[in-house]
Amino acid sequence: MEKTIKEWLLEHEDEFLKDLFTLIRIDSVRGEAREGVPFGDGPKEALEAGLKICEGYGFHTKNWENYVGTVDYSPELPHTLDILGHLDVVPAGEGWEVTGPFEPLVKGENVYGRGVSDDKGPILCALYAMRAVKELGYSLKKGVRLILGTNEETGSADLAYYYKKEKAGEMSFTPDAEFPIINIEKGAIKGTLKKNRTAKGSLLSLKAGVAVNAVPQKAVMEFSTLSEEEFKHAKDAVEKECGVRLERSGNTVTVIGVSAHASTPHLGKNAGLAALSFAVKLPSLSAEDKEAFEAILKLFPYGVTDGSGLGIKMNDEESGDLTCTLDLFAVDDKEMSFTFDSRVPICGNKENCEDVARKSSEAKGFVFETNGMIPPHHVPKDSDFIKALLSCYEKVTGEKGECIAIGGGTYVHEVENGVAFGAILPDVDTHMHGADEWIKVKDLLLAAEIYAESILALCS
Template sequence: MYKKKIEQYIEAHKQEMLDDICALCSINSERSAYQEGDPFGEGPSRALAQALKMAEEYGFSINNYDNYVGTADLNDGEHQLDILAHLDVVPAGEGWTVTQPFEPIVKDGKLYGRGTADDKGPAVAALYAMRAVKELGIPVTKNVRLILGTDEECGSSDIEHYYKVEKEAPMTFSPDASFPVINIEKGRFPGHVTASFEVSTENARILSIEAGIKINVVPGKAHATITGLTEEEVRPMAEGVTKETGVQFELQAEEDVIVITAVGEGAHASTPEEGKNALASLLLLLDRLPFASCGQTKLIHSLTECFPWNDTEGKALGVAMQAEGSGALSLAFTMLTMTETRMEAYFDGRFPIGGNDDNLLKPVEAKLASHGMKLESPQLREPHFVDGNSEFVRTLLNAYELYTGNKGECNYTGGGTYVHDLKNGVAFGASMPGVDNRMHGADEFAYVSDLVASAKIFAQVIADLCK
């Protein structure tokens, strides 16, 4: 019921929806320093103001929770369904080729730009689903609330703020992953690693290493500054590592200093196998260069042993595991700052149901300690699970099947969404299965057809759950 009307409405409003997405994606909403009235900086607040203005113009009741979260309500009925989306984005990063990060364009059926897939595009698709239900007069008596956060990428303190004053809806979905339904989210094991060592007095040594932009992003670039070696000594080694890992190296020599830049491919830390880790490859190169033995070079060797470039499953740390229904553990070495006396690094692990302190945290802590490294304040975040046979999940799957003709089924993800700590929350859309939309990487995009289909599916879900 209503399928034909919903399809006609969304198709008629497709260009308007794309224009609204582009307006939001033109705003750089990376988190920045706190300032009064802007808890996550000026950019996220601007994006929230723009989105709430859109919602109000389309006739929805809006509310702004101190620039942490904004909401748009379909009606004043009983609270039934929350749609949780976010307007903040990961840093733009480097390597964009189709367009600049905050200059969204449509090309070959894809909408390119930071936030088009994660998560501004899906947020606007949900808003247009609500518009369709409202303007078509589809009879719903219960309320759906679109919740727009501004700190999902940096810890979700925005949603924590919101739920201090509001109750969780009986049903919640977040359009921040892929279809059909993701009812299991892996647990998370973020690691902060430190070490210190004596400064080397040798001529051939490493001066500094710098890599990574966020703990949950596989670095596409990494930099090292070295001294005491010639470009002729470094280049053949770099070419050899490139053949092995696929990561390219740029060398910039000036007097007795060489700056080495590793150029790989960024990826979301939950799917590290989809990228080419520039940091891990850079460490491999540094480990092979003829530096004098010292505390620093020994630590470089330890890092290549604990976080090898071709290990995205935690095998080297002794924590590789797999569970039916929630997949395998993944692990990415994502950030490193090293001086001549100290190292600070981060890794991001995602683990299946069954992971715990005994089989994860303690083995990693012991392994790193054996190499002179300390795991600072380690803590696991438990996996999330919702019954795939519930009426709520079946309704979502039915709507997906209705508009795509594909079989609806439950799945798991290594990515964490806003629903991770909610009792009855799942991820639902907004990309189709198997799509690599380069989320968190350069040239992020969303298929226009996916965004349009998502709006239709979401509208059907609202009609079915809120009637």
């Protein structure tokens, strides 16, 4: 070859950024659905723009009813490797200072804008990898398909629709995570414990949590009456035991803890559980509430995030420990409800996790509700597929490649033989989902080089 892949990518850096700017300028947050527009105008516009870019480089494209778009390297080749990215983004949010969220900007070594790292930039890494292989004249024996999704951030209904109509490739990876490789994604079970509330003590209501996948940072309790003496006694004890802060305004008590993702709950301080710990110390609490709250605190002890209270503590060498956190708390005049999120290692299943959690909850007098367990996702690290990807990562970066297990899920959680492979380099925080989302331009080109080498290793 007259040029290396790296040289080709450097020569096309300006084109890459031009294409990236085109995509970033489109606000592709999910909007109102209507006939033929399943996720709103923004994702549809981004999909049309992405397909137009790909068509301009000579690839065969197809729009699957505005759910996904596909871009084939060469449609006559056997369908072998799928690369799954997405063009939808999370809302802009507030706090942008370097530039506006949909006003892309290169400043120094970095490019800024909503989607530069999640996932419009990485999609272009894959596209430019395909371009480099094609335009440098390499010959492939197996097909490569880039899939442009439009609903990753709000449910992945795009892939569910697509896979009802089309089979996945023999191998799949998503450039929607971090390098080196995520080959294990823990399973998940979300369950709700409910109980009717009849006897009334001083507690009128309790609320904590904003999402089932986040340790609650704040809890608010409303009381009909609360003496200063019992407030101070319970406050001092809970602040010491739990490391949280309690504030009072009239008969409203607020607990301030520390939020954390449900996959790493040990990093948080659960305001909801601290609120229950406060409530059970009050003489004015009804006996019924006291019994129920104490039962919850036994099932979900404060500071214990291994599921042992529910009886589902487990771990394995490859995927690590089960994690469990109680994330949503709702107590009103008629009912109390508590929802937990557990991330389950590959040794977990319905029998040793869901069924045990149900039995433990019902033994404490709660009604247990769940939509069932999402099974873990696992691609063996000794597979030829993973070995090839790690080899390409090591070849391009000079760094040691390794497999990683995570508590969260990626775009390939439901895809057989699918892994997450970049495009973010290890230990780099690109403010993904936050203000001033950024990524280094050179890191985008590096990821494209890794993907080009991977295409050659798997398909040539």
